[in-house]
Amino acid sequence: MSSDAMRPPVIETRALEKVYSAGTEAEVVALRGVSLAIAHGEFVAIMGPSGSGKSTLMNLIGCLDTPTAGQYLCDGIDVATLDREALAQLRRDKIGFVFQGFNLLPRMSALENVAMPLGYARVPHDERADRAREALAAVGLENRGGHRPSELSGGQQQRVAIARALINRPPVLLADEPTGALDTKTGEEILSLFKRLRDDGHTVVLITHDPDVAAHADRTFVMRDGELHEEGPYDTRARAHTGAGP
Amino acid sequence: MTFLDVLRTAIFALRGNWMRSALTSLGVIIGIAAVIVMVSVGQGTQAEIDRMVSGLGSQRLDISPGSRRTPGGARQAGSSFFTLSEGDADAIRSEIPEVQLVSGSLRGSSQIVFAEKNWASSWQGVQPDFFEINGWSLADGAWFEPQDYSGAGKNVIIGETVRRELFGEDSGVGQTVRIGRTPFVVVGVLAPKGQGGFGQDQDDVMMVPLETGRRRLLGAMGMPAGAVMQIALTVGNADDLPYVQGEVEALLRQRHRIAPGAEDDFSVRNISEIVATRTATTRLMSLLLGAVATISLIVGGIGIMNIMLVSVTERIREIGLRMAVGAGPADVRRQFLAEAMLLSLGGGVLGIAIGVGGALLVGRFSDLPTALNSQVVLLAAGFSVATGLFFGYYPARKASELDPIEALRQQ
Numbered sequence: 001m002s003s004d005a006m007r008p009p010v011i012e013t014r015a016l017e018k019v020y021s022a023g024t025e026a027e028v029v030a031l032r033g034v035s036l037a038i039a040h041g042e043f044v045a046i047m048g049p050s051g052s053g054k055s056t057l058m059n060l061i062g063c064l065d066t067p068t069a070g071q072y073l074c075d076g077i078d079v080a081t082l083d084r085e086a087l088a089q090l091r092r093d094k095i096g097f098v099f100q101g102f103n104l105l106p107r108m109s110a111l112e113n114v115a116m117p118l119g120y121a122r123v124p125h126d127e128r129a130d131r132a133r134e135a136l137a138a139v140g141l142e143n144r145g146g147h148r149p150s151e152l153s154g155g156q157q158q159r160v161a162i163a164r165a166l167i168n169r170p171p172v173l174l175a176d177e178p179t180g181a182l183d184t185k186t187g188e189e190i191l192s193l194f195k196r197l198r199d200d201g202h203t204v205v206l207i208t209h210d211p212d213v214a215a216h217a218d219r220t221f222v223m224r225d226g227e228l229h230e231e232g233p234y235d236t237r238a239r240a241h242t243g244a245g246p
Numbered sequence: 247m248t249f250l251d252v253l254r255t256a257i258f259a260l261r262g263n264w265m266r267s268a269l270t271s272l273g274v275i276i277g278i279a280a281v282i283v284m285v286s287v288g289q290g291t292q293a294e295i296d297r298m299v300s301g302l303g304s305q306r307l308d309i310s311p312g313s314r315r316t317p318g319g320a321r322q323a324g325s326s327f328f329t330l331s332e333g334d335a336d337a338i339r340s341e342i343p344e345v346q347l348v349s350g351s352l353r354g355s356s357q358i359v360f361a362e363k364n365w366a367s368s369w370q371g372v373q374p375d376f377f378e379i380n381g382w383s384l385a386d387g388a389w390f391e392p393q394d395y396s397g398a399g400k401n402v403i404i405g406e407t408v409r410r411e412l413f414g415e416d417s418g419v420g421q422t423v424r425i426g427r428t429p430f431v432v433v434g435v436l437a438p439k440g441q442g443g444f445g446q447d448q449d450d451v452m453m454v455p456l457e458t459g460r461r462r463l464l465g466a467m468g469m470p471a472g473a474v475m476q477i478a479l480t481v482g483n484a485d486d487l488p489y490v491q492g493e494v495e496a497l498l499r500q501r502h503r504i505a506p507g508a509e510d511d512f513s514v515r516n517i518s519e520i521v522a523t524r525t526a527t528t529r530l531m532s533l534l535l536g537a538v539a540t541i542s543l544i545v546g547g548i549g550i551m552n553i554m555l556v557s558v559t560e561r562i563r564e565i566g567l568r569m570a571v572g573a574g575p576a577d578v579r580r581q582f583l584a585e586a587m588l589l590s591l592g593g594g595v596l597g598i599a600i601g602v603g604g605a606l607l608v609g610r611f612s613d614l615p616t617a618l619n620s621q622v623v624l625l626a627a628g629f630s631v632a633t634g635l636f637f638g639y640y641p642a643r644k645a646s647e648l649d650p651i652e653a654l655r656q657q
Contacts, residue, residue, distance in 0.1 A: 085576060088569060088574035097570045
């Protein structure tokens with residue numbers, strides 16, 4: 001971790017602003033001066049109730065959107081000036097998405113789902129199956145490659161999705177309510193998988209509204225009315241005393 | 247994504263809904279097949295006309311009885327059916343120097359019998375120039391001798407079809423046949439000409455000297471002495487044709503004692519006029535058929551666009567996901583364009599197969615001439631590619647312009 005500490009943060013935002021429908025009656029300020037720095041190999045949770053700007057921040061971190069003002073450096077690259085094509089490239093190389101609803105393509109096998117992003121990264125065809133198998137093994141599903149998503153349990157499907165997120169070896173894993181569709185026990189398994197990935201050097205950014213989920217992270221931020229507050233390592237036991245949380 | 251990736255992904259997507267894909271392609275299949283059949287019929291007809299022009303030449307005039315305005319002259323009184331005579335033919339030959347060849351002719355139909363074989367055919371009573379005017383040559387035997395013409399010799403020159411029906415493998419030259427009740431000697435066999443401009447078998451014919459036809463085959467029809475049913479002539483130089491046509495008309499009016507202002511009792515037709523009419527008709531027909539084919543292609547293309555738009559809406563989440571994992575707008579656009587192209591190209595290939603088969607069937611089982619060539623097939627393939635590109639572009643662009651955040655939020 002010491003070498004990681006020397007590197008510039010993998011995610012760095014400075015006074016990030018996002019305004020929707022600017023200049024109209026329906027103007028919504030979703031982000032107000034959000035500054036955030038996440039170092040390589042950190043496991044960070046971003047919490048907040050719906051409407052807090054949590055999703056907006058996630059879309060910006062995920063390079064799905066560009067800020068109205070402020071600066072976002074994704075692994076050192078300023079996204080503000082990028083067009084849609086360049087943003088797509090940045091997502092492909094820097095961000096691995098994990099969604100609440102898994103978002104697997106139903107007609108493809110687990111292996112094909114995992115290998116799918118490799119096509120966009122122009123990885124030669126004969127390397128793809130091997131890389132996908134490796135990624136599946138990394139999430140403990142080496143024997144499930146031929147199964148369709150419908151033949152897998154929810155936890156297994158989310159593992160396939162995580163393998164897909166890892167396939168292009170991005171520095172950042174961005175997980176949006178990854179346990180939201182899972183029971184508590186399966187959710188715990190997915191969270192320990194994230195911790196293991198963190199230990200392997202991945203940066204994990206977890207978006208959640210659930211304090212019990214956020215408690216697994218090393219650092220926790222809370223979004224409130226478009227502003228970001230750091231809450232430190234989240235302690236579920238301390239919650240009762242401090243009164244923090246949603 | 248490499249080209250192969252795009253192709254593989256598109257095939258995968260289309261296979262998932264193969265019934266819908268097949269039905270969507272059907273519009274293009276029909277359109278392309280129609281284009282091919284239409285173009286091949288159009289080209290075949292044009293080629294036929296070109297062959298007629300070069301075969302008949304633009305140096306030829308045909309004179310038939312009856313006025314130009316009543317082409318059904320045959321149904322008038324017998325006398326008006328026989329307004330032309332051998333004398334007219336002789337006069338044209340001797341008085342208009344630009345005329346090269348002239349032949350009056352008679353025609354009828356009769357049964358021809360050899361041994362137990364029996365064939366109904368048509369005969370023509372001809373003068374010596376007739377064969378050259380009509381481009382006949384001999385396959386076997388010899389032409390008529392001068393005394394055959396002068397003495398109504400009972401000799402016959404038969405066409406290839408008649409020869410085949412009566413003699414099978416043999417040439418038949420020297421054999422005695424019966425035409426009606428009269429025995430004839432076969433002296434020659436004509437080289438085959440094949441199908442005529444109107445699909446008729448030109449080789450199903452028997453030629454006898456003019457006088458023979460008149461005396462031995464026509465029998466008593468109450469026709470005036472020396473009458474002929476048609477006079478054909480050629481000029482040495484095609485440029486003389488309009489002049490000669492005027493000369494012939496003047497000469498015949500004079501010989502037939504037609505008062506100034508009265509109608510001709512004959513008509514002179516220039517074969518190039520017929521060809522010109524036919525070319526114009528063919529062009530119009532090709533144009534109409536081409537329009538029909540184009541419309542069906544457009545309808546097919548709209549079908550593709552429609553289904554692609556449905557597909558984009560249905561797969562909006564997939565598009566969002568692909569964008570999230572790194573697909574750029576260009577990747578998404580290429581993928582949907584490839585699907586549309588595959589639909590239309592697949593339809594095009596099937597349409598070409600069906601169209602070529604259809605054109606061959608039309609050529610075989612109908613009187614319409616057809617001509618198939620690689621240009622038609624390439625043209626059709628080009629059309630199908632263009633259809634896919636044109637009608638696939640809008641849905642593909644729509645897909646590529648989707649906002650990944652919105653697309654992922656869709657249920």
